[in-house]
Amino acid sequence: MDDFMTPLLSIKNVNKQFGDGCDTCLQQEKDVLIKNFCPVCGTVYSCQDITFDLYPGEVLGIVGESGSGKSTLMRCLYFDQDVTSGEAFIRSYKDGKANMFEESAQQKRYIRNHVLGKVYQNPLLGLRMNFSSIGNIAEKLIAAGNRNVGHMEDRGRALLTHVNIPTYRMKEAPKNFSGGMQQRVQIAKALSNNPPILLLDEVTTGLDLSVQASVLDLIKQLQRELNISIIIVSHDLGVIRMLADRTMVMLDGKVVEQGLTDQILEDPQHPYTQQLVHSLV
Amino acid sequence: MENILTIKNIAKSFTLHNVNKHIKAIDDIDIYVREGEFVGITGKSGSGKSTVLKCIYRTYLPQSGSIWYDSKKYGPIDLAYATERQIIDLRKNEIGYVSQFLHVMPRTTARELVQQAILEMGHGRESAEQEAEKMLRHFELDPALWDSYPATFSGGEKLRLNIARAMVKRPRLLLLDEPTASLDNSSKVKVRELMEQLMAEGTTMLGIFHDLEFMKNLCHREYNMQNGRLITRVEMLDV
C-alpha cells in the first residue's frame, strides 16, 4: 500500500465511560440507555466503540451536539483522560505496532510532545497565561528536550510570526491578549515540535464571527503549508464544511455516520445528520 | 477504444427521515463513455441529470449498481464502492467536477485557488504559478482580480475561475454540470475553446448542457433523461 492509503493514526473500538456500570447496562443491550446515560446506575457512556482512521495531510472533522462525546474523545487521544478500553496506533511511533493507550507514562509524554499538538476551546487549558507568549512555546520545546536558548527564541519568534502575532508583543503574556490572539498563540504552541497530528477542539467557539473566520483561515493556511493531519471538533457544521475533507458525525457517544464532507452535507443518511444539515441552510 | 466509464444499473433515492419522505431520483441508469469522448446528458430540469454526475463524483452515495472507472492509478475501480480515501485521491488527480457554484475557500485569492489545484497534484510551485497565470489569462479574468478574494467577484467571474480551477488540472475525466448556464456568450466561447483543447489533450468529458448548440460538433453521444430514467441514446457520427 502506498503512503497515501496508509493511516497515520488508527483508532479502534475506543470506549470511555464514567461510572462502573451495572447489571442492566453491562449485560443487556445498550437500549436501556437514555442518550448516553444508564438510568439505573448513573453511568455515562461518553464514547462508545469509536473506530476511525486519520490519513496523512487530511483534515478530519468531528461534528455533533454538545455532550455527544467529541471532547471526551479528544481528551482520550491526548492522554488528558484514560480510555476505558480501546486501541490507537500511530504509524510513525514504533512502526504503528504499539497501542499508545497502553504505553508507559513516560512514553505517553513523548507522544504528547513529539507526535501530537492540541488546541483547546478554553485557552486557560492550553496556555500559561502569565508566561510570555514566547515562553509558552519555549516550555513546549523544553518538554521535548531542547536546551539551546538561542534556538528556542528563533523557533518561538518564527512560530508566532507565522500565526500573526507581531514581534513587539511576543514577550507579552497571553492574559493581555484578545480571545482570537490567545487561540493563535495556542496554535503556535501546539505546533512547537512539528507534530504530524494536530487536535483542535472547538477552537473558534465563542469568538466573534470575524475573529472566528481569521482563526479558521489560519488553520487552513497552516494545514496547506505544513501538510499536517488535523482532527477538528466542532458543534458547528459550518466550521466543518470550511475545513474538513472527511467528516464523522457523533450522537450520544456514538459515531452515527461518516463520509466525505460534501457527501455528508449533500446526501446525509442519518436522521440526526439530516436535521443538522437542514438547520445549516 | 476502451471505456473509461461504464455505469450499470445505477439507482439513487433519498430518504428524508424528518419529513417522512422518500424521493426516487434516478433508476436503472446505464451509460458508457469511451476514452477521449465527449458525452452529453440532456433532459428537463428535475429529470435526474445532476444526480447521475454526483453519484459518479460520490457526492451522493448510489444505492445500487456499479460505476466502473478505468483509473490510471488503480486500474478498473467501482466508484460506487471505492474507499473515501481513493475517491479523494481520484478527485485530486484524475476526476474533475465543475458546476455553476464556486466553493470558495476563505482567504484564498483567485491566483492561489488555481495554483492549489495544481499543487495538490504534486507539481512544483514554479510550474503551478506559470500554469495558473496561463489559465487565468485564458479566461480573461482581469489581472487586477488575480490577487483578490473570489467572494467579491461577479457571478460570471466566479464561474470562469471555477472552470479555470478544474481545467488547469487537465483531469482524465471531467464532469460538467451546466457550467455555462449563466455565462454570457463570449465566456461560453472561451469555455468551449478550452474544452476542445482539453479533448485534444485526451481529457474525457461527461457533461450536462442546457444549450444544445453549445455541444454541437463536440458531442460523441447524447443520453436523454426523463423522470429519472434514460429515454434515448443517440450516437453522433460526425465529430
Ligand SMILES: Nc1ncnc2c1ncn2[C@@H]1O[C@H](COP(=O)(O)OP(=O)(O)O)[C@@H](O)[C@H]1O
Ligand atoms: N468527567 C465527566 N464525568 C461524567 N460525565 C462526563 C464527563 N466528561 C464528559 N461527560 C459526559 O460525556 C458526554 C460527552 O461529553 P463531551 O465529550 O464533552 O461532549 P462534546 O464535546 O461532544 O460536547 C456528556 O454526556 C458529558 O456530560
Ligand SMILES: [Mg+2]
Ligand atoms: Mg466539546
Ligand SMILES: [Zn+2]
Ligand atoms: Zn447501569
